[in-house]
Amino acid sequence: MSRPVFPYADASTLADDGDLLRFCSTCAFSLACRAEGLDKQELLDLHMLVEHVGPFAAGDHVFREGEPFDAIAAVRAGTVKTYVVERDGQEHVLGFYLPGEVIGLDAIDGMRYPCNAVALDTVSLCRFSFPRLAELATRLPGLQQHLFRLMSRDIGKAMRLAGDWSADQRVAAFLLGLSRRLSARGYSSRRFQLTMARTDIGNYLRLAPETVSRVLKRFQDDGLIAVDRRDVELTSVAALEALAAPIRGN
Amino acid sequence: MSRPVFPYADASTLADDGDLLRFCSTCAFSLACRAEGLDKQELLDLHMLVEHVGPFAAGDHVFREGEPFDAIAAVRAGTVKTYVVERDGQEHVLGFYLPGEVIGLDAIDGMRYPCNAVALDTVSLCRFSFPRLAELATRLPGLQQHLFRLMSRDIGKAMRLAGDWSADQRVAAFLLGLSRRLSARGYSSRRFQLTMARTDIGNYLRLAPETVSRVLKRFQDDGLIAVDRRDVELTSVAALEALAAPIRGN
DNA sequence: CGCGGCGTTTGATCTGGGTCATGGCGGCGG
């Protein structure tokens, strides 16, 4: 989490709202805050405390379990995986974070990162010092509200994953979740790459990697998807949604 | 959530810190804020927006899924269960909330309660209007920080429950979690009552109620606990902790 | 171009816990 840093020293030179919007879109986090009603000056204040860090190469760690917490980060590009290692050496994947999503929120309580975060491909981040962000949030109610929403959303998401769903339901919900999240960031919702290994998917969904393979194979045989290695195409979103329906959201 | 209301109209009459502490202890929420560094005046501000609601009788609903969200609540006495009902009628327990714990945080994102909350015994609550609480939090950094921590903690808790633990591990962690949370509020950590039915425990831990029964029986045969109907005594905390170790926290 | 390793696929077998069925027990109302 300490890397080449490119703070927005020139933030005050923006000319008009068009500039501002383009400026914001480099970091999804502030875009979301814009939706919460922050005005131009407030967004500039927010951007003054962003550090762009990265790129991280696949396999690089963004932070490690136990390190002191000082910042949350929004993914700007790439995929981040968070995980813990059980005492028996078993890896336990907590989440995958795509562009626009925020990592580190679970570290606020405890003031240490409770898990490891690793880049799955080439990753760039927007880093926000949390003390400074919290301080700013006392002056910008929209920012505070955005933080509350983000955290509230993560609570709901984690609770949903905890259900006792079947392997089919889990995999279908996982694929649809990726699809939805990618399309929200402008990528195709039908075709995309799995940036993570089958083993990672299994460790995330609490399934053996063999089971993930088998389910994907069966989905393909049944015409729900087309898989080739890490490339996926959803060929029957409706059927997937029927399977995943009970796990709303994700 | 609309019930007899007893706002703290007389908050400003407190004489000294002893009074204040006793005053705070009626609501664990503000006690925790006190630890975050709120001073006397700030605590009084906080108390001005508390509403004591209840009592609710066993089976009464505190709120229902889909209702508009306007307030979070700290449990003052009793146990609250939150749950959702799947489309197939299956009940899915999301959590049990003991005195001092806060319900409704998962409703901030979405502005509607995403689940039902029901009293398992006689329940009293401290209700905090969320818009007013958020507004106050912009003026009291310690309060904001406390809210961030609470939500961060819930994220971690939900993620831990999502692991693929064995029935023994789940039940052991559940018992220890209750023990720890109860003792934090001054109750015995060795002997306590299960305020929820076996079915509820199963729906929370993703186990069939029969499995809960069997595991409790085996724990008793192995000398880890003594169970009689809803009364439990932990007779070998060490052994339980060895089982539950991987599920740290709870 | 051949080699080696890892991620993945596929098949065979095993098992933890779910499901179904039955029976006991304690509490409450009549």
Place this chain on the structure above:
DNA sequence: CCGCCGCCATGACCCAGATCAAACGCCGCG
């Protein structure tokens, strides 16, 4: 005091998915 009803316990059986085992590509490297 009796009988009903909901919760709990216990046994028999079954199945989804884990585990074990083996072979197959894809890819980087010498």
